[in-house]
Structures are given as structure tokens and as C-alpha cells.
Amino acid sequence: MKRLIALWMAVMMMGVSFARAESPTFNPRGEEAWYQAMLQDAQVSLGSNLRLKKVIERARAGEEITIAAIGGSITEGAGAKRPTECYVSRFAEGFRARYGADGGANVHLINAGVGGTPSTFGIMRYERDILAHVKDADNLPDLIIVEFAVNDGGEPTKHQCYESLVKELLELPNQPAVILLFAVFWGGWNLQDELRRVGETYDLMMVSIRDSAYPHVGQEWTKAEFFSDDYHPTSLGHGVMADCLLASVDAAAAAPDSAADVRLDAEPAFGTAYMGLTRIFGDTEGLEQYGFDRGGFLHDDKQAYKTPSLGRVCGPNFAHRGEDGAAPLTFTATFSKLLIAWRSVKGEAYGRAQIRVDGKVVAIVGGKNDSWGQSEVTLAYDGKTPVEHTVTIQPTTATEQKAFTVTGIAFSTAEN
Secondary structure: OHHHHHHHHHHHHHHHHHHHHHOOOOOOOOOOHHHHHHHHHOEEEOOOOHHHHHHHHHHHOOOOEEEEEEEOHHHHOOOOOOHHHOHHHHHHHHHHHHHOOHHHOOEEEEEEEOOOOOHHHHHHHHHHHOHHHOOOOOOOOOEEEEEOOOOOOOOOOOOHHHHHHHHHHHOOOOOOEEEEEEOOOOOOOOOHHHHHHHHHHHOOEEEEOOOOOHHHEOOOEOHHHHEOOOOOEOHHHHHHHHHHHHHHHHHHHHOOOOOOOOOOOOOOOOOOOOOOOEEEOOOOOOHHHHOOEOOOOOEOOOOOOEEOOOEEOOOOOEEEOHHHOOOOEEEEEEEEEEEEEEEOOOOOOEOEEEEEEOOEEEEEEEOOOOOOOOEEEEEEEEEEEEEEEEEEEEEOHHHOOOEEEEEEEEEEOOOO
């Protein structure tokens, strides 16, 4: 009897698995004509499909494949009831079912979404938060989703960090497939019209939630069904986003081979001066070459941002505590661009810091009323030609007895 029950349960589990593999969407209304039309509307561009087809071919052959996603809170999974219901997890599940071998166990996932952060922070951390987590033999991701269309408003490099990140990913030696995803806020706002120029420049797949799902909010779905608040989708909304991505991948996989690979030699849309950044974190080796002195930033703030997928974001940092004194963090390096990431926390225990370049105060940074612990990024220097500079970061006189955390430092030596 026990054997019969076990056999029946195994058959039922297989049935569930087959149903998932055969189902084209995560939405129960996925077969309806309007939903299928919506999935088509998501396809801003399928781009060159050569890289994607190679990833699919390798996945079907049983090779180890890693899907990665980098973006803001929507990518992290905000609004979904549980991490497995965010669009990134569901996209990976659908990709495994469609293209993986032996149930998709060879397809792995890294979700590098971090709430409240733009591509400026993404390019500073992708090596630590994506590359360092890959377990494939080549230690490189194979398919990467980039989602900053609702996080890059006011980003200080005017989309150059976004484009630099995209191109740096495209130039990884294993030639990964890169998908640009354009999420949307409840009010219909995103930066798709600007950021799509990057996708058009390099001939990339671009998937739009604004063009597809958003027009159906207030029609087939209420706002409360699709959005958990003014910024984040519900589990249903996340599922729809995953469907839009999967439909685009399916369409590209079924299409004839593109005539050429992505256009890496194209003239940049906004600029790529932030490619090849030198990145400095609390455990970076070789800092003596910059005369690096931590000053009063002696500690590692272990309360800095964590996510369900990554754990700690970026890793060790440079934290100042009230008892550490006012000595500045100091270093000297040759650069044309300088980015400083710092933890934005409101409250009486947290202070502010001055950033100086060559003795000149270029920024005073610290938590604001809407701060909640995310890392913000300041473009502390924006030059055309790399020149040697001395940089100091120091608690302000009024708040030197309070806490302040420098999450990371990055600089570029590009000519532009």
C-alpha cells in the first residue's frame, strides 16, 4: 500500500513538473488573446539573438549556465510575497523548464538586485555581487538582465554608468547575452525612452513593462492586483514581468539567426568612461600604492545592506564610529572620474561627511528624511583627463561623534 501511495505521489509530482514545463506563462489568463498580444507588446527589440541561442544550446546540452540579474528593489523582489515569486526567480524557473537539461538543475541564478540603488552603484559592485558568486567552470554569467529604468532618475553620470555597465558585461570573455528590462512605476514613469538608446546602439534585447502590462492596469487588472504600492509589483505583477521576459526569449530563440553579433564597435549612446573602474572596498588588497590611510574609518559596518540572494552587498566597508576621532580617510590616485558610495541612514546616531578633492570640498553627504540604509553614490570628480589627485573623506565637525559608512570607492582613468 505504501508503495502504491509513493508511486501515485511521484506520478502527481511529475504531472506538476510537466504542467510547469508546458505552460507558456505564470498567469492563469495567459492563453487569452489580450495576454498574448501583451507579451508581444513587451518586445521593444529582440536584438541580435546569436549569444542567446548559444546559451540555450549549451543549457540544453547540460552545461552549467548562470542567469544573473542586476537592478533595484524590483529586481531584488520588493512587492512579491516571497523571493521565489519575484520576476527574477520566476524567469529562471521558466528558463529551466524550457531550456534546461534534467529538469533544469544545470541552470543557476544570481539575483543582484539592491533596493534604492541606481546603475552608478551597480557598476561599482557587479564584480562582487555577480562575478564573485558564479559557480560555473568559467566563473562568468551567461545571461544577464539589467533593470535600472526606474532607479536612474537623477543619476549623476547621465546614463554613462548604465551604458558602461552594459558594455562591460557584453565584453566579458564568455560573450554573455544581455537583456535590458524596463520596469515601470504605477504612474507610468520610467526612463525607457532614454535607456533604449543603449539597447539600440549595441543591438540588444529590450523588454518593456510600460508598453505591455501597464496599459492593462485599470482594465484587466486593478492597481491593487498589479502594484503593491506606487513603485513595486505584486506577486502577480512579478509573474507578468517574468512572462514578458520569457516570451521575448522564446521569440528570439525561434527566430532565424541574426546576421551579426551585438555591435561592440558602435559609437556610444551616452559614453563609456566608467568602464574598467578601479574599485576599492574594505578588504581590497594593495591599497598602499595609493598611500591609503583609513583615518577614523577603522571599522566594518556589518549592518550595511543585505539581500536574500547575496547576503551582504559589496562586502567589507569603511565605517566611522563616534569614538574614532575626526582623522580623514585619505588616498592619492590618478583618475578622471571619482565615485564615492556611502550608506544613507537617518537618525540621531548618524552624521555627515565632507568629501574633498585636492583640498576642495566637493560634497557634503549624509542621511536624509527618506533614508533607510541604502547606499547612495556621489560623483565627486568629473574630469576629462586623468590627473593625480588627493582625496579625503572626513566627518563634519558638527557630527564627528556620530556614525558614517563609506560603502565603496571607484575611479576611472579614461580619457573623454
